Amino acid sequence: MGNDTQSPAGRGTWRRLPAGIWALGFVSLLMDVSSEMIHALLPVYLVVGLGTTALAVGLIEGIAEATASITKVFSGALSDRIGRRKELAALGYGLAAFTKPIFPLAPTVGWLVTARFVDRVGKGIRGAPRDALVADLSPPELRGASFGLRQSLDTVGAFLGPLLAIGLMWLFADDFVSVFWVAVIPAFLAFGLILFAVHEPKRTAGVRRVRNPLSRRELGLLGATYWWVVAVAAVFTLARFSEAFLILRAEAAGLPLMLVPAVLVAMNLAYAASAYPAGALSDRVDRGTILIAGLGLLIAADLVLAFAPGLPGIACGVVLWGLHMGFTQGLFAALVADAAPAELRGTAYGMFNLVTGLALLAASIIAGALWDGLGPQWTFLAGAAFAVLTVGGLYPVRRRLRDRAAGGAGPAAPP
Template sequence: MAANIGPVRSGQGIPPGVWVLGFVSMLMDISSEMIHALLPIYLVSVLGASMVTVGVIEGIAEATASITKIFSGALSDWLGKRKWLAAMGYGLAAFTKPVFPLAPTIGWLVAARFVDRVGKGIRGAPRDALIADIAPADLRGASFGLRQSLDTVGAFVGPLLAIALMWWTADNFKTVFWFAVIPAFLALALIVFAVREPERPEALRAVRNPISLVEIRNLGAAYWWVVAVASVFTLARFSEAFLILRAQNVGLPIALTPAVLVGMNVVYALAAYPAGVISDRISRTGVLAGGILLLVAADIVLAILPSLSGVALGVVFWGLHMGLTQGLLAALVADTAPAELRGTAFGFFNLLGGVAMLAASVIAGALWDSAGPQATFLAGAGFAAIALAGLLMVNGKIANSRPLPD
C-alpha cells in the first residue's frame, strides 16, 4: 500500500513519507557503498590507477551528480511533481550497477560511475524538496536528520556486507559487485510502489522558468549565504576514498579496508538525527559550527598520527562532523528557500557543492602524490578553518532568517 506523503500538522511527529524515502535511500546506499568501499583499492591494486586518477574519478562522479541536480530540481518545480523524477534517478542507478563487475578497463569504470552519479543527481533534489514539502517547519531538522541517519545506515551496512563477501569469496571484487545489484533494484521497487505523491497545493505560485534571473533572485539573500558557506566548507570535504587509502597506507589489510567506511558511517548515522532534533530547538548555525570544528580535528589527527589508532580516531571525528553538518545544511536550504522553488534551491546548493567537491578531490589526490597524505589532510583542515571563519562572519544573516511557511 502506498504511503501518503502529504504534509502533516506541526506536533504530529515526522511524516511517514520521510521514513519511506529514508528506507529507499538506505537500500540504494547499501548497493552503492558495497562498490564504493572497494572501488579505490580495486582501481589502484588491480587496474593500476594512480592516486590522481582516483581523485579525478571520485571528483567527477560527485560533481556529475551535483550538476545534474540543478536540472532535475528545476524541472520538479516547473512540473510541480517530484516523485517520478526521483524514481527515474533510482532506476538509472540500479540499471548501471551491473556494469561494475563487467567493466574490463578504467574507462568502463569511469563511465559506470558517471552514469550512476547522473542517476543520483536526477533523484537528489526532487527527493530532498519533497521531504522539505512534507515536513513541518519546526521538525525540518529532525526530518532531514532522520533521512540522513537512515541513508547512512545503508552506508555502513554496505561496507559490512563487502567485508563479509570479500572474506567469503577470497577477495573476489567482481562477485561482491554483483551482490550490490540486489539492493539497488529493491530501492527502485520501493519508491515506485510504496510512495504516493500528494497533489500540489493550488495556492502555491506556479514557476515557469525556475532558473531564470528573476527566480534566482527570488531565492533570497539568506539562501545564498547558506550556499556560499556550504560551498567553501565542501572544499574541505574531499572524497572518503582518501580515508580508505590512509587506512591502507598505515597497514590495514585490503579485505578490512571497508571497515573504515563502516566506522565512519556508524558514527554519522548515530549523530545525524540527534543533531537535527537539537537544531530544531536551538541555533542550526551553532550546531553547524561545531561540526566544522570536528572536521578540523579529524584532518589534524589523520595528518599527524600515522597509525591504525590515529586513523580510527580521525574516522570517528569525521563521522561526527558529517552527522552535525549534512542534514543541517539541507534543513537550512529548506528554511530559507520559497516552497515553490525548493527543487531549484537544492539543485543550486548541490551544483556549487559539486564543483567544490571536484576541486577538493583533485587537489587531495595531487597533494597525496606529490607531498604525501599529511599534506592532503592538513590542507583539508585549512579549508575547514576558512569555512568556519566565513560561517561566523555571516552567522547573523543566516540565523536571523526564519523558516518560511508553505
C-alpha cells in the same frame, strides 16, 4: 507533553516524522547498500579483472561524479517547473536499479563505463528532487530531524554495502560477478519502495508556479540568504576533502592493507549514529550553533590526524571526522530549505549540489597537492584553516535566518 516528546532526539520526535520521510530514508539505505557493494569492488575489478589502468579508473570516477553534479541542477529545476518531485526521484532510482544487472553481465570495460555513467546520471536526477521532497514532506518544526534521519539511514547503507561485499567475496571465493548479482536485489527493492510507499504531498495553496527556474530572475528570487548558505557550504566543503585521504593517512601510519576498508566503516558508523540526533537537536536550538559544533569536531579531527603518531590516534581522528559529518551534512540540507522559497526548492538543491560538488573536486586537488608537496600534516592543517573560515561565515547566515523568521518570510532556524 512528557519529556520523551520534548527530547530532541527522543522517541517522541521520530514517531512524529511522516511515513514518507521514513520511506525515503529506507530507499536511500537500500540503494546505498547496492551501490557501495559494487563501488567497493569496482576499481579492483577494473584493474585486476579487466586489465585497466589506475588512471582510467580515476577518469571514470571523475567523469561519473561530475555528471551527477551537473544533472542535479536540471532535475531540481524541472521538479520546480512541473511542481512535482516524486516522479523525477523515482526515475533516478529506476535508472540506477536497471543499470545494476549490467555490472555482472558486462563483457568489456566499455559496458562498465556506460553502466557507471548511467548510474551516476540516475543519482543526479534523483538528488535535488528527493531533497526537495524531504523538505516538502517534513513539518517545519521537524525539518532538521527529517533530514537527519534520511542522512543516518543513507549512511547505514554506506557502511553495510562494503561490509556485505567483503563477506560475500569470502563466501563466493572472490567471485566478483556473483557479488554484483546480489547487489541487484536491494537496488530493485529501493525502486519499488519509492514507487509504492512514497506519496507526493499536495501542493500548498498560494505557492507560485515557476516557468523557467534557471532564469536570472528566478535565481535572484532564491534570495541573498540562500546564496550566503551556498557560499558558506562551499568554503566548508574545501575543509572536508575526499575521505580517500583518511585511508592514505591510516595506511601511512601502518594499517595493514586488508584492514583499510575499516577506516570508512568506522567513519560511517560515527556519521550514522550522530546525523539524526544532531538534526533533531537543530529543531530545538539554532541550527548555526549545531553547525559550529560540527566544525569544531572537524577542526579537532584535522589536528589529531595531522599530529597523531600512531594508529590509535588515527582511529580517534577518523571517528571525529565521522561525527563532524553527522553534525553538518543534514543541517546544511535543512538550511537550504530554511532559506529558499518553497516553489524553488528543487532548483535550490540543484545549485547547492553543483557548487559543493565543484568545491569538493577543488578541495581534493588542493589536499593532494599539499600532501605531495609538503606532507600529510599540511593537508589536514589546511582543512582546519578552511573550517575556521566557515565558522566566521556562519554568523551572518544565522543573523539573516533569524531576520527572515522574524519577518515571516518562511521557516528558519529557531532562535
